[in-house]
Amino acid sequence: MTRTPWGGAALAAALLALAVIGPWIAPDPLLMEAGTLLPPSSAHLLGTDQHSRDVFARLAHGARVSLTVAGVAVIIALVIGSTVGVIAGAGGSVLSASLRRITDLALALPRIVVLMVLLAALGTLPPLTFAMIIGVTGWPAIARLVRGETLRLRQAEYVIAARALGAPPPRVLWREILPGALAPAIIAATLGVADAILLEAGLSFLGLGIMAPAPSWGGMILESRDYLHAAPWLLLVPVAALVAATSSATLLGEALRRFLQPDTQ
Amino acid sequence: MTGWLARRSVDAVVSAAAAILLLVALVHVMPGDPLAVILGDRPADAATVARLRERYGIDRSLPQALGDFARGAVRGDLGIALSEQRPVTTVLREHVGPTLLLGSLTLLINFTVGLALGLWWALHPGTMRSRIVSAATVVGYALPTFAIGMVLVWIFAVELGWLPVAGSSDPLLPADAPLSQAVVDRLEHLVLPLTTMVMATIAVPIRQQRSAARAVAAQPWVRAARARGLSPVVVAWRHCWRPALTPIVTLLGLWLPMLVSGAVLVESVFAWPGLGTLLAEATVNRDVPLVIGAGVLLVIAVQLGSLLADVLYRVVDPAQRQP
Amino acid sequence: MTPLLEISNLRVMFPVRGADPVVPVDDVSFSLAPGELVALVGESGCGKSLTGLSIPGLLPTGALLGPATSVRYDGAELTGLDERALRPFRGQRIAMIFQDPMASLNPVMRVGAQIGEAITAHRRVPRAEVDRRVVDLLAEVGIADPASRARSYPHQLSGGMRQRVMIAIALAGEPGLLIADEPTTALDVTVQAQILELLDRLRVARGMAVLLITHDLGIVAGRADRVLVMYAGRIVETAPTGPLFARPDHPYTAGLFASIPRLGGSAARLSPIPGTVPRPDQWPDGCRFHPRCPVCVDKCTRERPLLLPIERDDHLAACWVAQGNVA
Numbered sequence: 002m003t004r005t006p007w008g009g010a011a012l013a014a015a016l017l018a019l020a021v022i023g024p025w026i027a028p029d030p031l032l033m034e035a036g037t038l039l040p041p042s043s044a045h046l047l048g049t050d051q052h053s054r055d056v057f058a059r060l061a062h063g064a065r066v067s068l069t070v071a072g073v074a075v076i077i078a079l080v081i082g083s084t085v086g087v088i089a090g091a092g093g094s095v096l097s098a099s100l101r102r103i104t105d106l107a108l109a110l111p112r113i114v115v116l117m118v119l120l121a122a123l124g125t126l127p128p129l130t131f132a133m134i135i136g137v138t139g140w141p142a143i144a145r146l147v148r149g150e151t152l153r154l155r156q157a158e159y160v161i162a163a164r165a166l167g168a169p170p171p172r173v174l175w176r177e178i179l180p181g182a183l184a185p186a187i188i189a190a191t192l193g194v195a196d197a198i199l200l201e202a203g204l205s206f207l208g209l210g211i212m213a214p215a216p217s218w219g220g221m222i223l224e225s226r227d228y229l230h231a232a233p234w235l236l237l238v239p240v241a242a243l244v245a246a247t248s249s250a251t252l253l254g255e256a257l258r259r260f261l262q263p264d265t266q
Numbered sequence: 267m268t269g270w271l272a273r274r275s276v277d278a279v280v281s282a283a284a285a286i287l288l289l290v291a292l293v294h295v296m297p298g299d300p301l302a303v304i305l306g307d308r309p310a311d312a313a314t315v316a317r318l319r320e321r322y323g324i325d326r327s328l329p330q331a332l333g334d335f336a337r338g339a340v341r342g343d344l345g346i347a348l349s350e351q352r353p354v355t356t357v358l359r360e361h362v363g364p365t366l367l368l369g370s371l372t373l374l375i376n377f378t379v380g381l382a383l384g385l386w387w388a389l390h391p392g393t394m395r396s397r398i399v400s401a402a403t404v405v406g407y408a409l410p411t412f413a414i415g416m417v418l419v420w421i422f423a424v425e426l427g428w429l430p431v432a433g434s435s436d437p438l439l440p441a442d443a444p445l446s447q448a449v450v451d452r453l454e455h456l457v458l459p460l461t462t463m464v465m466a467t468i469a470v471p472i473r474q475q476r477s478a479a480r481a482v483a484a485q486p487w488v489r490a491a492r493a494r495g496l497s498p499v500v501v502a503w504r505h506c507w508r509p510a511l512t513p514i515v516t517l518l519g520l521w522l523p524m525l526v527s528g529a530v531l532v533e534s535v536f537a538w539p540g541l542g543t544l545l546a547e548a549t550v551n552r553d554v555p556l557v558i559g560a561g562v563l564l565v566i567a568v569q570l571g572s573l574l575a576d577v578l579y580r581v582v583d584p585a586q587r588q589p
Numbered sequence: 590m591t592p593l594l595e596i597s598n599l600r601v602m603f604p605v606r607g608a609d610p611v612v613p614v615d616d617v618s619f620s621l622a623p624g625e626l627v628a629l630v631g632e633s634g635c636g637k638s639l640t641g642l643s644i645p646g647l648l649p650t651g652a653l654l655g656p657a658t659s660v661r662y663d664g665a666e667l668t669g670l671d672e673r674a675l676r677p678f679r680g681q682r683i684a685m686i687f688q689d690p691m692a693s694l695n696p697v698m699r700v701g702a703q704i705g706e707a708i709t710a711h712r713r714v715p716r717a718e719v720d721r722r723v724v725d726l727l728a729e730v731g732i733a734d735p736a737s738r739a740r741s742y743p744h745q746l747s748g749g750m751r752q753r754v755m756i757a758i759a760l761a762g763e764p765g766l767l768i769a770d771e772p773t774t775a776l777d778v779t780v781q782a783q784i785l786e787l788l789d790r791l792r793v794a795r796g797m798a799v800l801l802i803t804h805d806l807g808i809v810a811g812r813a814d815r816v817l818v819m820y821a822g823r824i825v826e827t828a829p830t831g832p833l834f835a836r837p838d839h840p841y842t843a844g845l846f847a848s849i850p851r852l853g854g855s856a857a858r859l860s861p862i863p864g865t866v867p868r869p870d871q872w873p874d875g876c877r878f879h880p881r882c883p884v885c886v887d888k889c890t891r892e893r894p895l896l897l898p899i900e901r902d903d904h905l906a907a908c909w910v911a912q913g914n915v916a
Contacts, residue, residue: 105281106281106284106285106288107288109281109282109284109285109565109568109569110285110288110289110561110565111523111526111527111564111565111568112523112527113526113527113530114289114526114545114560114561114564114565115289115292117530117545117546117548117549117557117560117561118289118292118293118554118557118558118561119292119296120549121293121548121549121552121553121554121557122292122293122296122552122554123296123297124552199410199411202410202412202413203410203411203412203530203531206412206531206534207530207531207534207546207549207550208550209546209549209550222412222413222416225416226416229416229419229420229424229425230424230425233420236416236417236420237417239413240410240413240416240417243410243413244405244409244410244413247409247410248404248405251404252404
């Protein structure tokens with residue numbers, strides 16, 4: 002296993018560049034004129050699909066969608082999860098007790114089940130709303146982590162010392178406990194980017210996420226299904242992008258863990 | 267132990283029930299008109315609409331909806347699947363078998379091959395082969411399940427033609443075919459989905475077993491056991507492997523949700539006629555009662571898994587049994 | 590009389606890539622007679638535990654022995670033997686107990702089973718006979734209600750009882766030598782005394798030699814026949830217990846005595862040795878104690894003092910000042 006964050010960082014930078022710059026230099030992802038199922042060439046770097054659309058253009062636009070959805074989802078999960086977790090871990094009040102119950106309850110529901118139920122009730126969603134429901138279903142795991150860390154830190158000597166010096170409880174929570182409890186949450190969130198990307202791609206693959214003709218990696222994989230023999234690049238290109246995205250998030254998360262929590266593992 | 271088991275079981279039942287009711291409530295408070303799904307494009311007069319609203323209980327209050335659902339569920343009635351107009355429980359029953367087959371085989375392989383690989387890895391650090399295992403598990407963590415499936419389909423079904431593309435059996439196989447032929451057919455259909463499930467999930471047991479075994483191997487009691495003059499095999503099994511089971515069992519409860527979400531995508535890739543495919547199709551069809559029904563089963567499975575993990579945890583770790 | 594254990598030129602080395610090896614135990618020689626209780630004393634980090642572990646070949650992976658090292662038990666050379674060849678010595682002739690009695694017992698095995706496996710490790714014994722001997726051993730180490738205690742798991746026992754179980758395991762092989770590595774450090778003071786009492790009693794009853802490794806000179810008095818004082822990987826002083834306590838010759842030994850609280854002594858007179866034991870890769874030249882030594886002279890910084898007799902033949906110290914050879 003690599004000891005440095007550079008592999009993950011380089012991969013992430015390349016994907017971000019693809020998402021930010023790619024759509025500017027690539028042709029229109031919806032344009033249909035070149036000819037169907039053309040193999041990669043200098044005119045079409047990654048070939049064309051069954052509707053004569055440029056695969057590189059769809060990949061770049063798909064990257065933008067994928068990363069935006071994942072980013073929004075993870076930030077939502079992180080904000081809700083840490084807030085709930087810190088309050089639940091702080092203990093004492095009725096509020097923290099009920100938040101603790103709710104977190105436990107939410108943890109009993111597999112994320113994919115909640116997502117499916119929401120999608121069945123709501124029908125197809127615009128990308129941003131879709132990102133929000135991925136985020137909203139991701140908070141319980143982070144809340145559990147932050148709650149555990151808060152409980153642990155409340156017993157830590159420096160926190161007891163702060164309390165003994167007469168710091169008011171909300172201040173102790175905000176200044177002393179939250180920063181410490183956030184480290185594992187941020188690590189989990191970085192690793193969670195990979196989960197969010199996979200969920201977005203998976204749901205789009207099932208026809209439940211980003212809807213055709215809008216480009217998305219999961220949707221591209223779904224559409225490649227009938228052309229596996231004639232045009233395998235239609236499958237391999239988005240799969241490679243997905244693997245790159247999830248591995249870079251995993252590698253970065255692990256690197257972050259080694260940096261923020263050198264004592265674990 | 268029995269007292270604890272009773273308390274823990276009650277706890278599991280309560281959690282499952284609460285989680286299921288939460289799902290029902292979630293659907294109830296969501297915007298979106300179920301009638302649009304039921305009616306589709308068909309025109310309907312006001313009387314029909316009123317009748318349908320009555321029949322599907324659309325205008326109920328939240329407590330009423332929860333109460334009706336709970337009463338039905340206790341009697342084994344989860345409502346009518348919108349897309350098929352059959353009881354949800356009937357539809358579910360038809361899809362349980364294939365999922366159990368796929369899921370249990372995946373667990374079995376994870377627990378045997380995965381744990382053996384993890385132990386081997388722990389005992390042979392730094393060799394070339396162990397570095398390959400290490401790299402493979404890092405990649406395995408990041409691999410998108412359905413993408414593995416699609417790539418396997420491309421290689422082994424489309425290009426090489428060795429295995430069927432999808433389904434759980436050959437529809438052209440005559441009904442009176444000999445058993446051996448039917449079994450071979452079923453196995454051929456199983457290979458790709460099972461390989462995909464295993465590839466997507468086995469990294470966790472491998473890594474977990476490895477770190478557990480390594481942590482245990484560094485414990486003073488292992489050195490103490492060697493100081494006793496025990497044979498290396500006895501030291502490895504009794505004093506390394508056996509104590510390392512505790513953290514593994516804890517993970518069992520966490521694997522089940524992972525298997526569940528993996529199953530939804532993998533089954534869909536291979537059109538494996540299980541609960542995962544059913545759940546995905548029902549969601550596409552916006553068949554809320556069926557989605558909730560599948561959700562109920564999955565929630566119960568996850569609760570059962572975590573209950574089982576807790577029980578096993580007590581069995582393998584005497585410090586958890588009191589006094 | 591031939592010694593039971595004879596160690597000469599013991600060197601434990603950890604190879605370092607691209608640098609000199611680290612040598613936490615450097616040229617240590619001593620011997621034990623049958624039935625003798627010898628204490629090996631020194632601060633933590635001075636190589637005592639590695640010395641103990643090297644005897645039955647239980648050094649951590651990566652550690653190497655020096656080429657001149659010889660460890661002889663009852664005349665048989667143990668260095669160079671592989672795991673297989675060492676097994677008959679471990680437990681059966683040389684037993685060991687460790688500092689942390691909780692961590693030294695397998696948490697998922699009943700203590701009786703752990704004693705039992707020590708009995709059957711070297712010979713075939715019928716099941717019923719094993720059970721009986723487990724109970725006998727537990728009784729011998731002073732555990733009340735041994736039959737039911739044998740069915741306990743380690744977490745159900747107190748620290749002192751766990752150490753008694755460890756001793757029972759050590760006795761199971763009927764060893765001629767027991768190496769006790771800080772056996773009382775993790776225990777309460779009152780329990781410490783009981784465990785030491787037990788060790789002493791068993792030594793006499795079984796004629797078993799004991800190598801007692803400890804950082805605490807206070808527990809040595811009145812029990813050990815001889816004391817070896819170790820500092821920074823070397824033995825710096827050795828003498829029978831009485832003469833050593835009467836007049837320590839090495840300033841390090843004197844420093845250890847000065848840091849023991851004594852009944853009637855005032856707290857102000859308690860004077861710990863300044864500084865700490867340096868890391869094994871940073872040991873100074875000459876006498877390794879010289880940076881912390883109150884009587885250090887110029888020669889000490891340059892030349893290594895050898896272990897030589899001071900006044901009595903059996904009282905040796907490695908100190909230029911004590912040897913009166915400072916020129």
